[in-house]
Amino acid sequence: xxxxxxxxxxxxARLARLAVTDDELDVFSGQLDAILDTVGRVSEIPDDVPPxxxxxxLTNVLRPDEPAPSLPREAAxxxxxxxxxxxxxxxxxxxxxx
Amino acid sequence: xxxxxDAAPYTVEEVCERFDPVMGLEVHVELNTATKMFCGCRxxxxxxxxxxxxxxxxxxxxxxPRVNGRAVEGAVKIGLALNCQVRERSGFARKNYFxxxxxxNFQISQYDDPIVFDGYLDVPLDDGTTWRVEIExxxxxxxxxxxxxxxGATGRIHGASYSLLDYxxxxxxxxxxxxxxxxxxxxxxxxIARAYVSxxxxxxxxxxxxxxxxxxxxxxxxxxxxxxxxxTTEFGTRTETKNVNSLRSVExxxxxxxxxxxxxxxxxxxxxxxxxxFDEQSGTTSAGRxxxxxxxxxxxxxxxxxxxxxxxxxVEELRAGLPERPWERRARIQTDWGLSDEELxxxxxxxxxDLVADTVEAGxxxxxxxxxxxxxxxxQANTAxxxxxxxxxTPTDVARVIALVAEGTLTNKLARQVVDGVLAGxxxxxxxxAGRGLAVVSDxxxxxxxxxxxxxxxxxxxxxxxxxxxxxxxxxxxxxMKATRGQADAARVQSLVLExxxxxx
Numbered sequence: 001x002x003x004x005x006x007x008x009x010x011x012x013a014r015l016a017r018l019a020v021t022d023d024e025l026d027v028f029s030g031q032l033d034a035i036l037d038t039v040g041r042v043s044e045i046p047d048d049v050p051p052x053x054x055x056x057x058l059t060n061v062l063r064p065d066e067p068a069p070s071l072p073r074e075a076a077x078x079x080x081x082x083x084x085x086x087x088x089x090x091x092x093x094x095x096x097x098x
Numbered sequence: 099x100x101x102x103x104d105a106a107p108y109t110v111e112e113v114c115e116r117f118d119p120v121m122g123l124e125v126h127v128e129l130n131t132a133t134k135m136f137c138g139c140r141x142x143x144x145x146x147x148x149x150x151x152x153x154x155x156x157x158x159x160x161x162x163p164r165v166n167g168r169a170v171e172g173a174v175k176i177g178l179a180l181n182c183q184v185r186e187r188s189g190f191a192r193k194n195y196f197x198x199x200x201x202x203n204f205q206i207s208q209y210d211d212p213i214v215f216d217g218y219l220d221v222p223l224d225d226g227t228t229w230r231v232e233i234e235x236x237x238x239x240x241x242x243x244x245x246x247x248x249x250g251a252t253g254r255i256h257g258a259s260y261s262l263l264d265y266x267x268x269x270x271x272x273x274x275x276x277x278x279x280x281x282x283x284x285x286x287x288x289x290i291a292r293a294y295v296s297x298x299x300x301x302x303x304x305x306x307x308x309x310x311x312x313x314x315x316x317x318x319x320x321x322x323x324x325x326x327x328x329x330t331t332e333f334g335t336r337t338e339t340k341n342v343n344s345l346r347s348v349e350x351x352x353x354x355x356x357x358x359x360x361x362x363x364x365x366x367x368x369x370x371x372x373x374x375x376f377d378e379q380s381g382t383t384s385a386g387r388x389x390x391x392x393x394x395x396x397x398x399x400x401x402x403x404x405x406x407x408x409x410x411x412x413v414e415e416l417r418a419g420l421p422e423r424p425w426e427r428r429a430r431i432q433t434d435w436g437l438s439d440e441e442l443x444x445x446x447x448x449x450x451x452d453l454v455a456d457t458v459e460a461g462x463x464x465x466x467x468x469x470x471x472x473x474x475x476x477x478q479a480n481t482a483x484x485x486x487x488x489x490x491x492t493p494t495d496v497a498r499v500i501a502l503v504a505e506g507t508l509t510n511k512l513a514r515q516v517v518d519g520v521l522a523g524x525x526x527x528x529x530x531x532a533g534r535g536l537a538v539v540s541d542x543x544x545x546x547x548x549x550x551x552x553x554x555x556x557x558x559x560x561x562x563x564x565x566x567x568x569x570x571x572x573x574x575x576x577x578x579m580k581a582t583r584g585q586a587d588a589a590r591v592q593s594l595v596l597e598x599x600x601x602x603x
Contacts, residue, residue: 015394017196053189053399059407062167065131068138068152076151076265079158086147087246087262090198 004032107357108364110285113325116364119287119356120333121280122322123231123348125298127273127308128241128315129172134269135240136163136206136403141271143314147264155240155269157202162402165190169271170213172307173238174408175416176273177214179301179423180233184413188213190238190400198263199242207274209397212237213406221297222425223289231294232278241270273308279333287323287356292349295319299345300424312343319348323355325363334359335369339383342376351376354383431455435464448472449486456493462500470496474514478521491520498527511584512536538587542594545578545586549594552577563599571595 006025009032013020020028070076073086082089113119134141137154153161174184191209217233244267249259275298283290299310299317310317324336337359339351354376359369373386422430428451432442435458445451450471457467471486475496479486499516502508508516508531519530531537552574553560562570571592578591 015194015196015396054401054404056404058404059187061165061404062170063138063164065133065166065168066138067133067140070139070150070152071156073146073148073151076148076156084262087264088148088198088201090261090263092247092249092258092260093198093245 004029108360113356113360114285117325123277124320125275126318129271131168135271150266180217182214182217189405190403191397194396207239208237221293234276234278236275241272243268288349288353291352304421325359339374350381457496460494460497462497466500548578
């Protein structure tokens with residue numbers, strides 16, 4: 001059994017910027033528990049099997065370093081809720097940065 | 099939170115009486131590829147906002163990244179120059195975080211299989227010794243967009259009412275180079291931090307894979323600092339100081355944080371693990387945000403990109419092409435050219451070392467090459483108010499001018515006029531010589547005629563020379579030089595004068 005608590009769910013919801021109600025914390029913690037248990041069966045595989053991150057047997061798919069056209073700025077900004085001085089305008093950011 | 103109250107900082111000497119500092123340096127280097135890491139948008143500094151953007155770097159739905167092969171090459175070169183191992187199979191991962199500088203809400207980076215790992219850099223220190231800094235890893239990732247915080251008093255994030263985003267930089271290839279903990283540096287920790295970043299900059303510059311301009315952000319340093327009480331081995335809580343944008347700031351930031359940590363710890367407080375912002379003006383740091391724990395980034399393999407497997411042959415080819423380390427090159431040049439420490443330092447300070455070396459490689463004798471760059475060309479650069487390297491003349495041009503002097507086509511005086519012509523954009527030295535008609539008059543019949551004319555014009559002087567007063571020939575030489583507008587070789591004229599007098603002219 002995994003052990004996803006209500007506070008784990010609240011934390012994940014905050015990271016993902018999801019609004020989760022008090023009732024949903026109970027629902028999701030139970031559901032995530034079940035999901036993790038299922039995924040956890042992967043750990044039954046012996047250690048000497050290398051992990052698979054991709055199903056396609058491809059490597060080194062590389063692009064030459066040659067410029068391709070970018071979008072016109074008007075097109076780039078067209079989908080933005082707000083733009084100013086040729087830039088995307090976003091609400092104030094507090095408490096976090098990369 | 100005690101750490102937000104700045105206790106009076108201690109000097110590094112005072113700090114090290116009680117504590118051992120531990121440093122970890124993370125340096126981000128933007129590669130100077132033509133295009134971004136995962137799309138064909140141009141990678142250029144200073145373009146109009148949001149003109150180098152496309153669906154991939156804007157994170158629009160349905161767009162797919164494609165890896166820039168040249169960027170992988172740059173990463174491997176940096177790794178090899180830092181004595182790292184190159185991973186046989188390396189993948190990309192998504193680092194998830196919610197912040198508008200990456201419109202995808204994640205950054206494509208590398209997680210537990212960075213392209214290169216386990217290396218070291220032997221860093222030259224001011225006293226002539228070296229300090230080995232162990233490299234943990236270097237990985238590939240993409241740079242973020244640039245934010246302008248509006249409405250606040252200082253352009254800082256605090257107090258801003260909204261932000262403006264330019265995504266030209268989002269997706270620019272970025273290599274993050276991470277050291278292992280640097281232990282045992284003691285009071286020299288700030289100096290070693292600076293020397294490491296400086297050496298790393300020189301190495302990367304030598305590879306030609308980045309502009310490494312700290313002032314333009316193409317090289318950035320985050321400095322992790324912690325203290326542990328002397329005699330203990332468990333690391334203290336660290337802080338990560340960001341925004342350290344010059345070599346001097348690296349040193350100052352480490353020194354300040356050492357003193358601040360000691361102040362907090364000695365007054366019974368605890369250090370909060372957090373990022374801190376370095377202020378260039380005051381030389382102090384201020385609290386940023388509490389550091390997210392690593393798990394919060396929820397790394398997972400990037401499903402849209404397949405692994406990179408550098409072939410051994412390719413890696414060896416890149417290894418064979420690595421340039422000499424800058425300081426090794428300097429040492430070799432000093433020996434080869436027989437320079438004193440002072441002469442070498444003058445060359446380095448004048449920004450002339452590489453130019454002189456390239457001039458020598460283009461075939462010029464070291465002494466002439468050095469003399470041109472440190473005297474006449476330095477004067478021209480000072481007059482024009484530019485760096486020596488920015489002058490519109492190449493080492494090859496200078497080597498050609500030196501060769502023209504050596505073969506007698508130009509006098510030193512004419513050579514300076516040729517250099518002026520090259521600097522003025524009149525073409526190569528040969529084109530300037532032809533264009534300005536500057537070659538030495540070496541046609542003996544023309545010179546002989548000029549000598550005869552001068553002797554005829556000054557019979558009294560000619561008589562003195564005939565009587566054995568060869569010093570009087572100077573007046574005739576002067577007249578000939580004047581007649582040929584300085585384009586004759588004075589020594590040749592001198593001997594011609596004596597010949598002609600002896601021949602009865």
